[in-house]
Amino acid sequence: MKPEPNEAKPEIHDNWLLKFLTHLVTDRGASDYTRRNYQQALLEFIRWHQQERGQAPTWNQLHRDDFRAYLRFLGRKKGNQPLGRSSIQLRFSALRTFYKFLIRHGAASDSPIKNIALPKPGKRLPKYLTQDQMLALLDAPLKPLPVGKPAGRGRPVSPGICRRDVAILETIYSCGLRASELSGLRVDDLDWNERLVRVRGKGRKERLVPIGEPALKAIQNYWNTLTQSPAGESPVFLAHTRKRSPVSPRDLARRLKKYLAVAGLDPHLTPHKLRHSYATHLLDAGADLRSVQELLGHAHLVTTQIYTHLTTERLKKAYNAAHPRA
Numbered sequence: 001m002k003p004e005p006n007e008a009k010p011e012i013h014d015n016w017l018l019k020f021l022t023h024l025v026t027d028r029g030a031s032d033y034t035r036r037n038y039q040q041a042l043l044e045f046i047r048w049h050q051q052e053r054g055q056a057p058t059w060n061q062l063h064r065d066d067f068r069a070y071l072r073f074l075g076r077k078k079g080n081q082p083l084g085r086s087s088i089q090l091r092f093s094a095l096r097t098f099y100k101f102l103i104r105h106g107a108a109s110d111s112p113i114k115n116i117a118l119p120k121p122g123k124r125l126p127k128y129l130t131q132d133q134m135l136a137l138l139d140a141p142l143k144p145l146p147v148g149k150p151a152g153r154g155r156p157v158s159p160g161i162c163r164r165d166v167a168i169l170e171t172i173y174s175c176g177l178r179a180s181e182l183s184g185l186r187v188d189d190l191d192w193n194e195r196l197v198r199v200r201g202k203g204r205k206e207r208l209v210p211i212g213e214p215a216l217k218a219i220q221n222y223w224n225t226l227t228q229s230p231a232g233e234s235p236v237f238l239a240h241t242r243k244r245s246p247v248s249p250r251d252l253a254r255r256l257k258k259y260l261a262v263a264g265l266d267p268h269l270t271p272h273k274l275r276h277s278y279a280t281h282l283l284d285a286g287a288d289l290r291s292v293q294e295l296l297g298h299a300h301l302v303t304t305q306i307y308t309h310l311t312t313e314r315l316k317k318a319y320n321a322a323h324p325r326a
Helices: 015-026 032-053 064-075 085-104 131-142 159-175 179-183 213-223 249-262 271-284 289-296 301-322
Strands: 196-200 206-210 238-240 243-246
Touching (some): 015 032, 131 159, 159 196, 179 249, 249 271
Antiparallel strands (some): 196 206
């Protein structure tokens, strides 16, 4: 559910939806990504209801059969492509959370979505980079810089931006951060003596995560390129050398795509895949699952357990390739 880059913001006429979207940000500390996805999912349901029923939905008067009809609609082909099971799950997750909000505020007595059987999402193992691929990616931002020769034609490469991007990649990989968590890092969150970072995760939950010496050194090298080192509540990673706003998750994804191509890797990988790489490499090296859960900021262990499948699959491949009786 990704909007087009230049897509205009839709007008929202449903007061309860407006209150819910505000609640997501102010009370639950939801990311812009979550808010955007929930908004899009709920507006999509409203449009469907208007087309099928001839009017906007009255939330406390909807029944289970309305949502069963919507589920059948989603199960049919959308354009030339069938709507995936995970996309259907996302839409109903938004509706389910919305109804919990309505019930809590007395706008509905119960949820008509309860006990609706949804298609189970297929098990997909998260993609990740190997350690060698990760090292190649960490080297990629500095490759455009001229070494021992004058810069060529075209727009000059900013050493500050290149150093910043090295520090960003090092920090994500060193700490297993989400893109939004990296964007929200402030200078005061870094404990240089203890080599710890205070991270504000989903739902405004804070956690302390170790940070390695290479990442701290990369941050210092980046700050050395600035006319004034950030301090206090200033973002660790600035969007521009002359601006004091933080680098955004969207800009991070755009620049990662560039460096993946420079390193000869799949440019479609997202910043979240670096987090997958972090978790997988920790487990490969013998870290226990509970510790990785805490480092990632997962509320439930089952969310972290998917990474054990990655290490198990790797061991199976090694066994099948090497054991004479495999």
